[in-house]
Amino acid sequence: MNNILLLGANGQLGRSFLEHQELSTFGHIVAASRDGARFDGGSAEVADLSSPATLSTLLDKVQPAIIINAAAYTAVDRAEQEESLATTVNGEAVAVIARWAAAHHAMVVHYSTDYVFDGQASMPYPVDAATAPLGAYGRSKLAGEQALQASGAAYLLLRTAWVYAPHGHNFLRTMLRLGADRAELRVVADQYGAPTSTDTIVNATLAALTTWQNADATQRGAMQGIYHLVASGHTSWHGFASAIFEKAHARGLIPQLPRVLPIATAEYPTPAKRPAWSVLDNKSFQQRFGYALADWQEGLDQVIDTLAKQAR
Numbered sequence: 001m002n003n004i005l006l007l008g009a010n011g012q013l014g015r016s017f018l019e020h021q022e023l024s025t026f027g028h029i030v031a032a033s034r035d036g037a038r039f040d041g042g043s044a045e046v047a048d049l050s051s052p053a054t055l056s057t058l059l060d061k062v063q064p065a066i067i068i069n070a071a072a073y074t075a076v077d078r079a080e081q082e083e084s085l086a087t088t089v090n091g092e093a094v095a096v097i098a099r100w101a102a103a104h105h106a107m108v109v110h111y112s113t114d115y116v117f118d119g120q121a122s123m124p125y126p127v128d129a130a131t132a133p134l135g136a137y138g139r140s141k142l143a144g145e146q147a148l149q150a151s152g153a154a155y156l157l158l159r160t161a162w163v164y165a166p167h168g169h170n171f172l173r174t175m176l177r178l179g180a181d182r183a184e185l186r187v188v189a190d191q192y193g194a195p196t197s198t199d200t201i202v203n204a205t206l207a208a209l210t211t212w213q214n215a216d217a218t219q220r221g222a223m224q225g226i227y228h229l230v231a232s233g234h235t236s237w238h239g240f241a242s243a244i245f246e247k248a249h250a251r252g253l254i255p256q257l258p259r260v261l262p263i264a265t266a267e268y269p270t271p272a273k274r275p276a277w278s279v280l281d282n283k284s285f286q287q288r289f290g291y292a293l294a295d296w297q298e299g300l301d302q303v304i305d306t307l308a309k310q311a312r
């Protein structure tokens, strides 16, 4: 049976992969994390992407046929002060992983971000739109994209955006935490994107992997490349926050609705600049893999449902 190496097992996406049993139908899952611990108390292989040179030893040991890289430096604001570390984790480590994959005929599933774009567009970004990151995180993720593409490895490079889950560090959990303490929140209403749940990403990735597994070498050659794996539709951070509170209130997760004031980006200064228009065109993913990406509100309903069940 093939080994699947899952890097970043404790992140919000990595954890969702492990919680979905289906990944194991593709092979034996070997989970890896920065410190060898697992979110559920189990143990994992150690994979510290801040030391890229150490990764080959792990790769040689595991001999994965598929590498799913869900690990990344994702602290957007902190990256402005730690660009070198972000670039090591999101760029150089990806280069090492991808070169190993190329040499050993493994395929790589790698995730990137809407923050590789400058947000100046007004239509959803197609996969081949020019990249121009505004900040250090986006630059580091772009370095990873370029390293993977240059490596000669077989790959699916899946750009996603505004990721959230019932667990982990994300905007939905931040809103629910702040909303519990405050009667009023101010949230930017002039940055647009598609909130995408980790469940959406996992299910769509598994559909893409199924298509990949059923393809021959020529078909795989045509299939590999960049795809936008985001929920359909779009909203602003303010729209997302409002929907989170409305749905959470309707499911009894919060006793009262906080007021959510729409503000301009300039009124919420942050160390990193964020793209104003982060909407990615997901058509090529849907067409290539015959997989429908539902509206962002559906993903949100499911995550709120999960949280409501957990709260019972």
Ligand SMILES: NC(=O)C1=CN([C@@H]2O[C@H](COP(=O)(O)OP(=O)(O)OC[C@H]3O[C@@H](n4cnc5c(N)ncnc54)[C@H](OP(=O)(O)O)[C@@H]3O)[C@@H](O)[C@H]2O)C=CC1
Binding pocket: 008, 009, 010, 011, 012, 013, 014, 033, 034, 035, 047, 048, 049, 050, 051, 069, 070, 071, 072, 073, 074, 089, 111, 112, 113, 114, 141, 159, 160, 161, 162, 163, 164, 168, 169
């Ligand atoms: N979050 C978002 O909104 C978006 C994410 N993405 C991309 O999706 C992917 C998954 O992100 P997501 O799950 O949200 O991110 P998280 O921040 O939730 O998880 C990232 C994981 O990477 C691990 N990690 C960080 N640094 C290292 C390191 N030096 N060595 C090993 N592991 C490390 C973290 O480990 P630890 O648990 O020890 O901190 C964590 O488990 C990433 O590629 C990200 O860039 C794309 C668009 C939006």
Ligand SMILES: Cc1cn([C@H]2C[C@H](O)[C@@H](COP(=O)(O)OP(=O)(O)O[C@H]3O[C@@H](C)C(=O)[C@@H](O)[C@H]3O)O2)c(=O)[nH]c1=O
Binding pocket: 074, 075, 076, 113, 114, 115, 160, 161, 162, 163, 170, 171, 174, 178, 185, 186, 187, 188, 191, 237, 268, 270, 274
């Ligand atoms: C907490 C908060 C944030 N905001 C704004 C700040 C920012 O413009 C926006 C989102 O803030 P966050 O810092 O939570 O999100 P951010 O870390 O920028 O999220 C990004 O993460 C990386 C990893 C990605 O790849 C992106 O796709 C995107 O999801 O909301 C408010 O307006 N009010 C608030 O109370």
